[in-house]
Amino acid sequence: MKQEEFASLEKALNSWRDKRDFFEVEKVETADPEQKYSLHRKIKECNENINRLEAEISERQKKANNSTSLPFQIPFILPQKDVSSFTGRDEELQQLQELLIHRQGTKLCSIAGLAGTGGIGKSALACHFATLHKADFPDGVIGLRVDGKDADTIARDFARRCGEEVEPEDERDAKTIMQDVFAHRQILLIFDNAEDANIIKELYPDGERCAVIITTRDRFLSISLDIPDQGRIEVKPLSKPESLLLLQKLLGEKRIAAEPQISEEIIELAGYLPLALQIIGAALKSNLNRRLADYAASLREERRLARLRVPKDKHLDVRACFSLSLKELQPEQIDFFSCLSVCAEDGFSRRSATATGNYSDEYTAQDDLDWLCRFSLLNYAEVGENRFVFHPLIRAFAHELAVERGLRDDAATRHAEFFINLVKSSDVGFVDSAIAEDINGIILVADWLQHQQSPDYEFAFRLQEFFEKYGYWKQAVAFMFRFQLLAERFEDWELVVKFRIQQAKYLSLEKQYLNAEVVLAPISGILQKIEIQATRHRYHAKWLTTLGSIQWRQHKLDQAVDTLKQALAIQELLDEPDGLSIVLNSLGSALQKQSKLAEAVDAFHRQIEISQQFDD
Structure with missing residues (x-):
């Protein structure tokens, strides 16, 4: 021909x-x-x-x-030809070498399974390994995509690439063809993007000479093939140093060195996903004058997946890559997957997933959660029991689907109402453990309340008790800030001051004293908006007491004593024992630090007397 x-x-x-x-x-x-x-x-x-x-x-x-006597060429065929920018994966490459290649002992097995989400670099890893160890497979390397094909078609394709034509009328089945052609050869076969374990079982040639690598999104496929534990490799996102090195290979050292912090932000926005980094590299290489900061700004937008694609190249499109996994899901499972995007970014419990997905019981939800994990659309969290977490780009994909399918608002409502009812529950022991399990999901409820313009302050005060009981100061600051904004929207100035004071207290417990002072600073102007004089004086005193305590912790003793004495003067006018006791205790501590012992003793004595009267 x-x-x-x-x-x-x-x-x-x-x-x-x-x-x-x-x-x-x-x-x-x-x-x-x-x-x-x-x-x-x-x-x-x-x-x-x-x-x-x-x-x-x-x-x-x-x-x-x-009709020709041309010599047979040893095949070297890869499903992904360009692996020149391959970076990292040293541990996985070492595992594959120990598994598949004879060295000083017997190889561990003759088949390895690489599993992971789309775009994670499974095919690139297999191809890079084949390139590095080409000499270890004297009969060649053949790697082909096998998704969407039947066993007979795949077997004949592999055989043809090895130079052995199988006649259309040949009645041998796929298993026999693969056995006859490859069992005796020292060759590496790569079944790329495998979907069906039953098909792969028909294709896998027996014997010890032929080595096989299977890449798949189906984490269960390797188990179905009885691949030993050591032969099942979970391919995870690149590490931060590996991601930076890949971006540097794609864009050059000078460009990365010019904007190092932005480079780190870009790899984080890419979720350390090799496919996303390749797309970013292609986009920025096509416009050498574009600053990385400008490109990073485009990735911060809500629909960042629209940026993570190269037009007219279906292989460089993150969303298209993720979409291929959806064919393994039923429509209701796609809805569930989409709804889960409203859960906390750092992970969520099975309990919250059940409520968000509108399931009647946790074990039915567990079945679908397991299915999503199986096809690498969701991950089991590394910490905690029955907890799950999205890869950040897959979470963005699920969020886009939720919006497109008209599911996001209802899912967010179910998510929020579940936690509001949970926090207000009377079963304190259970509630505390459930809150701790989903603390960041609960903080999202404050955002939902803002969006709904619903100031549910009872919810906030219940959670305040939890924060102070267990010391979740960082989360407490984030939560109180959201309720401060909500109170400002409704001009509940008394509560605005209260939430600012609470934030400052929690920041000081985190030793963020300067930030605490910044949060307190606007209160002097806000107090004038509180109409009831007694209430205004009460919060004035609380503000000064909190500020004085923060100054004392920073060893600004003169300022602290002056501020606390102002608070004391207001409290004496109010004649409220609990407020007087608190400010006297703080003032006594500050005076003690100044070595003004007589004044300190006087303050402590007054505080004790007030406490005793209050107890009586």
Whole structure:
């Protein structure tokens, strides 16, 4: 067969394959039954043309082989050709070497499974390993994508790439073809993007000479294939140093060195995902004058996935990559996946997932949570029991789906109402443990209340008790700030002052004294807006007492004593024993630090007397 004819057939074959891949993605994303059926017909047409062209190419190659005496070329075929920017993964590469290659002892096994989310770099890892160890496989390396194909088609394709044509009328099954062609060869086979364990079982050749790497999004597939524990490798996001090094390889050292902090922000916004970093590299290489800071700003927007794609390149599109995993889900599971995006970014409990997804019981929700984890759309949290966490970009993908499917508002309402009812529950022991388990999810409720313009202060005060009981100061600051904003919106000035004072107390317990003073500073102007004089004086005294205590902790003793004496003068006018006792105790401590012992003793004596009278 003439080379031009072969190239023309290969070009047509690849065109039909690309069309099929595009239609399969569209079929997953559409919810319209008529459109799904239309796409099904188009996919069927593509498969028919692919099979026809593959058969024609195979037949023509056979005739060409019979008419030429060209020497056989040892195959080196990879599913991902460009691995020049591959970075890191030293531990995984070492694992693969120990698993698959004879060194000083017997290799551990002849099959390894690489599992992980789309875009994580499973194929790149397999291809880089093959490139590094090409010499260890004298009969070659063959790596092909196997998703969407039946076992017979895959087996014949692998055999053809090894130079052995299988006649269309050959009645051998896929298992026999793979066994006859590869069992005796010292070759590496890569089954890329595997989906069906039953198909892979038919393809895996027995024996110790042939090595196999399987890449898949299905974390359960390696278990189904009985791959030993040491042969199952979970591919995780790159580390921070590895991500920076990859970005440097893509953009050059000078560009990274010019904006080092922005570079770190970019890799964080990319979720340390290799595919996202490759896309960012491609985008910035195409515009050498664009500053990294400007590009980072575009990634901070809510729909950042729209930026993480290269137009007209389906292989460089984060959302399209994630969408392929949706074909493993039922419509109701896609809805559940979408709704979970309203949960806390750092993880959430099964209990909160159950409520957010509107499930009737936790164990039904657990089944679908396990399914999402199986296909790498969700991860089991490393800390805590029955807790789950999204990769940040997959969470962004789920959020976009929730908005598109009209699910986000209802999911956020279920999420918020579940926690509001939980916090107000009378079962204190259970509530405390449940709050601790989902503390950041509960803080999101304050955002929801702001959006709903619903000042549920009882919810805030219940949580204040929890924060102070268990010392969750950082979360307490974030929570009280949100309720401060809510109180300002409703012009509840008394509560604005209260929430600012609480923030300052928690910041001081975190030793953030300067930030605490910044939070307290506006109170002098806010006090004038409190109409009831006694209330205004009471909060004036509380403000000064808190400020004085913070000054004392910073060893600003003169300022502290002066501030606390002002607070004492107001408290004496109010004649409120509890307020007097608190300010006298703080004043006595400050005077003691100044070595003004007589004044300190007097303050402490007064405080004790007031406390005794109050107790009586």
